[in-house]
Amino acid sequence: MERLLNHKSQINNQMARYGVKFGIYKDGEFLERLFPFDPIPRKITAPDYEKLEKGLIQRVTALNAFLNDIYNNKKILVDKIIPEEFIYRSPGYLSACENFSPEKKIHSHISGIDLVLGKDGKWYILEDNLRIPSGASYPLIARSLCRKCSPDTFRNNEVVDNRNYGQLLKETFDNVNKGGINVIYTPGRFNAAYFEHSFLAEKSGAVLAEFDDLFVENNTLYYKSSKGPVRVGAIYRRISDEFLDPLTFRSDSLIGIPGIMMAYRAGNVAILNAPGNGVADDKGIYYFVPKMIRYYLDEEPILDNAPTYLPFYKEDLNYTLENFDKLVIKDVAEAGGYGVVFARELTKARKEEFIEKIKKEPRRFIAQEVIDFEDLPIVEGSETVDRKADLRAFVLAGRKTKLWPSGLTRFSRNPDSFVVNSSQGGGFKDTWIMSH
Amino acid sequence: MTTLRFSYQTKVEFSGDVTNHAFLLRSFPIEEKGQKVLDLMHTNFPIVTGGQYLKDGFGNTVYTGRIDRGHDSFTYKVIGTVIRDDSKKSFEKPLPSYRYPSELTKASPEIINFHKNLNLPSNHYEAARIISKAVYDYMIYETGTTGIFTTAADSFKGRKGVCQDYAHLMLALCRLSKIPARYVCGITIGEGETHAWVEIWNEGYWYGFDPTRNCFVDEGYIKFCIGRDYNDCPIQRGIFNGDVLQRQSVYMEVTKLKEALLA
Numbered sequence: 001m002e003r004l005l006n007h008k009s010q011i012n013n014q015m016a017r018y019g020v021k022f023g024i025y026k027d028g029e030f031l032e033r034l035f036p037f038d039p040i041p042r043k044i045t046a047p048d049y050e051k052l053e054k055g056l057i058q059r060v061t062a063l064n065a066f067l068n069d070i071y072n073n074k075k076i077l078v079d080k081i082i083p084e085e086f087i088y089r090s091p092g093y094l095s096a097c098e099n100f101s102p103e104k105k106i107h108s109h110i111s112g113i114d115l116v117l118g119k120d121g122k123w124y125i126l127e128d129n130l131r132i133p134s135g136a137s138y139p140l141i142a143r144s145l146c147r148k149c150s151p152d153t154f155r156n157n158e159v160v161d162n163r164n165y166g167q168l169l170k171e172t173f174d175n176v177n178k179g180g181i182n183v184i185y186t187p188g189r190f191n192a193a194y195f196e197h198s199f200l201a202e203k204s205g206a207v208l209a210e211f212d213d214l215f216v217e218n219n220t221l222y223y224k225s226s227k228g229p230v231r232v233g234a235i236y237r238r239i240s241d242e243f244l245d246p247l248t249f250r251s252d253s254l255i256g257i258p259g260i261m262m263a264y265r266a267g268n269v270a271i272l273n274a275p276g277n278g279v280a281d282d283k284g285i286y287y288f289v290p291k292m293i294r295y296y297l298d299e300e301p302i303l304d305n306a307p308t309y310l311p312f313y314k315e316d317l318n319y320t321l322e323n324f325d326k327l328v329i330k331d332v333a334e335a336g337g338y339g340v341v342f343a344r345e346l347t348k349a350r351k352e353e354f355i356e357k358i359k360k361e362p363r364r365f366i367a368q369e370v371i372d373f374e375d376l377p378i379v380e381g382s383e384t385v386d387r388k389a390d391l392r393a394f395v396l397a398g399r400k401t402k403l404w405p406s407g408l409t410r411f412s413r414n415p416d417s418f419v420v421n422s423s424q425g426g427g428f429k430d431t432w433i434m435s436h
Numbered sequence: 437m438t439t440l441r442f443s444y445q446t447k448v449e450f451s452g453d454v455t456n457h458a459f460l461l462r463s464f465p466i467e468e469k470g471q472k473v474l475d476l477m478h479t480n481f482p483i484v485t486g487g488q489y490l491k492d493g494f495g496n497t498v499y500t501g502r503i504d505r506g507h508d509s510f511t512y513k514v515i516g517t518v519i520r521d522d523s524k525k526s527f528e529k530p531l532p533s534y535r536y537p538s539e540l541t542k543a544s545p546e547i548i549n550f551h552k553n554l555n556l557p558s559n560h561y562e563a564a565r566i567i568s569k570a571v572y573d574y575m576i577y578e579t580g581t582t583g584i585f586t587t588a589a590d591s592f593k594g595r596k597g598v599c600q601d602y603a604h605l606m607l608a609l610c611r612l613s614k615i616p617a618r619y620v621c622g623i624t625i626g627e628g629e630t631h632a633w634v635e636i637w638n639e640g641y642w643y644g645f646d647p648t649r650n651c652f653v654d655e656g657y658i659k660f661c662i663g664r665d666y667n668d669c670p671i672q673r674g675i676f677n678g679d680v681l682q683r684q685s686v687y688m689e690v691t692k693l694k695e696a697l698l699a
Contacts, residue, residue: 077532088536095533095668098493216458217486217502246675247460247500258458258675262500266490 007149008039008379014145018195036427037142038378041159042389042409043432049160052115052123052393053403055303058293060111060395063128065296067107067280071097081295082288085312085363090285090332092131092278094241096248100265103176107274110172110236111395112136115303116373124306124371126390127286130277132238135408135428136394137196140165140203142430143406160433162406166203171398173206173234176270180233182206183223185214187239187255197238206236216259219266234270235260241275283332283366284310307369311362320367321355327367329354342370376429378411387411391431407431437521438655439474439693444623444630445513446672446686453506454678461499462492462621462661462671463514469524471659476516482507494531496661496669510674517693520655530616530637538664541607544589550574551612560615560638564645567609568634571602572650584666599632599648600666606634606647607665619665620644625656627689630671633657658690 016034044052069076070087077084087093112133114126143162147154173182184206186197201208213224214232222229237244243253248261263269279285287308290301309316309327320327324343331339346354358365375386389411394404409429444463465473480487480501487501503510537543543551554570556563578596588608591601603619610617616637624631633646633653644653663669 074532084532084536088533093533095531095664096493098531098533099491099495100493215456215502216500219486219488219490219500247458247673251673251675259460259500259502262460262488262490262492262498265492266488 004039004041004146004150004153005379007146008037010149011039011142011145012037014149015141018141035138036413037138038411038427038429039146040377040379040384041430041432042376042391043434045434046436048123049405049433051302055123055301056113056393056395056403057401058297058299058302059113059125059128059289060108060397060401062289062293062296063111063130063280064105064107064397066292067130067274067277068101068105069296070279071276072099072101076292076295079295081291082285083312086282086284086288087279089363090279090282092241092276092280092282094249094276094278096261097274097276102264102274103178103267103270106176106397107277108280109176109272109274109397110136110169111273111397112392113395114390114392116306116371116390119372119374123303124373125286125289125303126306127283128281128289129392130281131240131273133392133394134193134196134238135392135410136165136404137199138428139406139408139430141199142428146430157432158435160405160435162404162433165394165404165406166200166205168396168398168402168404169200169204169236170206172396173204173236173270173272175398176272177233178268178270180221180231180269181223183209183214183232183235185209185235185237185239185257187211187243191238193238200236211255214257214260216257216263219259219263219268221257221260221263221269232269234272236272241278244271244275283330284312284363287366306371309367311358311365311367316367317358317362320358324351324355326370328370329358330366330368332364332366376409376411378427378429385415387413387415389429405433437519437523440518440520440625440656440658440690441516441693442518442623442658442688442690443513443515444686444688445511446684447509447511448674449509449683449685450678451508451681452678453508454676454680455504455506457503457507457510457674457676459501459503459510459672459674461512462496462669463512464489464497464499464660465516465518465622466496466659466661468659469526470521472519472521474517474519476514478514479512481509481511492669494662494669496663512672518658520658522655525641527640528637528642529640530618530642532616533664534616534618534637535611535614536664537608537611539587539667540585540665541588541604541611543608543612544592547589547592547605547608548612550592551609554609556613560613560636561643563613563615564606564610564617564634564636564638564643567606567613568645568647569650571606571609571647575602575605575647577602577648584670602648603632603634604665606645610634610636618642618662619669620659620662621666621669621671622658622660623688623690624658625690625692627687629686630660630688631657632666635662656690656692 108130112129184201221232242249245261246253246256247258293301311317329341376389377384392408409431484501492498581596588604591597635642661669
């Protein structure tokens with residue numbers, strides 16, 4: 001361990017050389033930042049991991065069943081487990097996905113589930129990311145650099161190898177491939193996660209394609225290789241739904257692939273993750289995930305949500321207003337740590353304004369108890385300090401649904417902040433799953 | 437029962453050559469109990485490669501294709517014969533999304549207020565009749581004041597618009613009353629441009645209302661596509677390379693077959 005700590009600056013320098021960067025938008029400007037790495041790993045014990053594994057696989061399985069149901073039979077709405085409002089007023093619901101089941105009924109192939117470990121020793125799910133969750137490449141490259149800098153560390157600690165992510169991703173691709181090559185589609189160099197796109201393409205053996213490398217003909221997707229067009233069987237697209245196909249969604253999208261939605265509906269290409277998943281990782285829908293697990297799987301949820309209230313329900317609205325100061329309020333339409341408000345931090349005027357907003361548009365907000373989650377030590381200068389940290393776990397739905405034995409641990413660099421999203425300028429750690 | 441012969445043509449002219457032109461069309465009559473297609477012919481110019489027909493999420497027939505070589509115009513033509521029969525309707529369960537506001541049909545506070553003042557009855561059909569008439573009375577038909585992305589809220593404010601705006605406003609009002617309602621695009625007896633109207637769902641069946649003309653939809657209407665609003669089902673969309681201006685001319689003609697034979 002000590003040896004690893006001594007290598008902090010060396011590893012960060014190496015990562016800078018490799019271009020391990022994260023882009024953020026600040027005041028409307030795109031800035032590329034290095035994603036600061038902290039050498040002290042988060043350790044998860046084997047029994048703890050086993051529970052996470054079962055719980056996360058259960059959750060993703062239910063979410064996939066939900067997505068397939070919503071775009072086809074809508075049983076969960078007919079049975080009134082979830083109010084229709086939460087589906088059809090969600091910006092993530094896409095009518096273009098109605099009446100269609102993707103290959104093997106998998107909608108969320110790569111899911112990034114965010115959790116925190118409460119001081120009570122329990123893991124809590126904070127949110128599900130089922131669209132294009134990023135971040136797997138960071139612990140992957142950090143681990144490989146750590147191995148190089150300090151091989152002994154991994155000889156003396158029994159850490160589960162995480163280098164199989166590329167293989168898992170390849171299996172996930174191959175499982176739904178409709179005949180043709182696997183492609184990772186990136187919006188290009190100016191995207192926040194470009195480093196990750198190229199890295200994952202290399203690790204999974206997929207072709208990295210940019211705008212203009214792909215086209216649709218005969219409702220079939222092709223890659224323009226140096227030897228002529230090659231059919232694409234599966235595409236892991238790292239652009240959001242609204243930009244995916246200018247013939248179906250935003251017509252002003254310059255980074256989309258015209259006609260891909262019809263190629264997808266024709267069953268000629270698999271899209272990872274499927275379009276329309278936003279309806280399932282909406283913060284309002286989050287409240288209903290434990291109900292989905294019971295409804296589709298007839299099982300009790302293994303992992304808990306953070307205690308959440310839906311002002312949409314009268315009872316919950318009253319609770320929210322009575323306990324306003326101790327709650328965290330989230331705007332369901334926002335992502336990346338934006339639109340998260342700790343009520344106790346608001347001025348009196350802002351608070352009143354906010355309460356009015358909730359009363360007026362209850363469907364737009366959720367309220368949650370602030371979970372006192374664990375601090376992890378990070379190295380700052382010559383000393384070690386404690387900072388809030390969460391975990392993004394990656395679940396891949398291939399022939400079997402699997403949890404990747406690693407994950408992205410993000411920490412807040414600001415000692416007073418509970419928001420650990422990388423868009424908000426935090427750092428990251430490697431996540432060690434211990435074999436004992 | 438009415439037999440209709442129709443011809444629909446659109447020509448898009450570009451001010452220079454365009455390449456890598458990918459496009460999509462929804463200009464084919466919907467097949468349902470009250471609307472049977474007897475024959476249909478679809479042609480494009482210049483020649484399209486890889487053209488395919490497929491259904492979208494609403495069950496509309498979508499034709500996708502591409503023209504890669506340089507060209508400065510694109511014309512497509514659909515000719516066919518349709519039997520319309522309003523005594524035959526399919527029993528259907530509407531998509532729940534037809535009850536909720538879509539991007540172009542969100543109600544503004546002004547629309548909500550307007551809705552309140554209508555004092556609508558609870559019967560869907562009766563309410564829709566009143567809404568259709570109210571929209572017709574409120575709006576002034578004027579071309580050029582609105583565009584394809586104009587919302588119901590905006591056209592309500594300006595009080596002016598075309599059939600698409602009339603339809604969007606009617607949809608916004610119906611959905612405020614929780615009446616399942618959908619946007620319809622198609623052609624009608626006579627000649628000229630395409631038209632847009634509204635269908636509302638009442639006890640298992642869809643009924644057409646035309647707020648622009650203040651009338652019920654009859655057997656002189658041919659449905660091409662449906663959706664929650666215009667955004668869900670544009671008749672045509674294209675993406676190409678080329679920095680050009682474009683001009684579009686639409687021409688359609690619908691005649692009752694008997695009259696056509698006599699002529």
